Amino acid sequence: MRQRLGVAQAILHRPSLLILDEPTNGLDPQGIREFRGYLRELAGSGVSVLVSSHLLTEMELMCDRYAIIEKGKLIHIETMAETTTVKQDDRRDILFATDDSESAKQAVEKQLHFPVSIVDDTHILVSAAYKDAAVINATLVGNGCNVYEIHFEKKTLEDRFLELTNHTAGEENQ
Numbered sequence: 001m002r003q004r005l006g007v008a009q010a011i012l013h014r015p016s017l018l019i020l021d022e023p024t025n026g027l028d029p030q031g032i033r034e035f036r037g038y039l040r041e042l043a044g045s046g047v048s049v050l051v052s053s054h055l056l057t058e059m060e061l062m063c064d065r066y067a068i069i070e071k072g073k074l075i076h077i078e079t080m081a082e083t084t085t086v087k088q089d090d091r092r093d094i095l096f097a098t099d100d101s102e103s104a105k106q107a108v109e110k111q112l113h114f115p116v117s118i119v120d121d122t123h124i125l126v127s128a129a130y131k132d133a134a135v136i137n138a139t140l141v142g143n144g145c146n147v148y149e150i151h152f153e154k155k156t157l158e159d160r161f162l163e164l165t166n167h168t169a170g171e172e173n174q
Contacts, residue, residue: 007020007023007038011042011047015047016046016047016048017047017048017049017050018042018047018048018049018050019050019052020039020049020050020051020052021051021052021053022052022053022054022055023035023039023051023053024036024053024055024058032058036058036061036062039051039062040062043064051063056156056157056158056161057156057157057158059157060080060084060156060157063080064079064080064081065077065078065079065080066078066079066080066083066157068160068161068164068165070164070165075164075165076164078160080157083155083156083157083160084154084155084156087130089129089130089131090129090130090155091127091128091129092127092128092129092130092152092153092154092155093125093126093127093153094125094126094127094128094130094132094133094136094150094151094152094153095119095123095124095125095126095149095150095151095152095153096123096124096125096126096136096137096140096147096149096150097122097123097147097148097149097150097151098122098123098124098140098145098146098147098148099122099145099146099148100121100122100145101118101119101120101121101122101123101124102118103143103144103145104116104124104140104143104145105117105118105124107139107140107142107143107145108124108126108136108139108140111139111143112128112132112135112136112139114126114127114128114132114136115127122148130152133150133152137150
């Protein structure tokens with residue numbers, strides 16, 4: 001409620017720029033969704049909205065463009081589309097749903113030499129470039145493995161933050 005009241009007070013004079021610090025703290029999921037929609041409406045009406053937040057997954061849903069600041073210095077500006085778009089040479093985890101994960105793992109490792117992990121009886125995770133997915137799929141099918149689904153891991157804002165600030169997962173709280 002305070003966030004909404006604060007935003008209402010801030011936009012009373014029709015500013016061209018609205019600056020918010022951690023605006024979704026204390027809101028329930030419905031309130032967050034409504035607030036996000038409201039901020040998008042403001043942005044659509046020509047108000048520039050600058051949001052400071054550590055909730056990176058929420059920022060992915062809220063922002064079109066982001067900036068990363070580390071130790072008081074601006075180190076990067078990028079659009080969310082630039083972050084999440086998969087490029088041909090990007091190395092990602094690719095999840096394949098098959099009828100037999102053990103046979104699928106053996107085929108990919110033996111013929112293509114990509115690292116493969118078995119997730120469960122019907123899923124394997126292959127670390128490879130996006131452009132290699134078609135070759136992996138053809139190899140699986142050529143070895144008698146039915147492929148039911150291919151899912152590409154997308155880079156998140158958190159991934160990009162850690163990459164740009166030279167941190168690794170699990171290191172951020174140390």
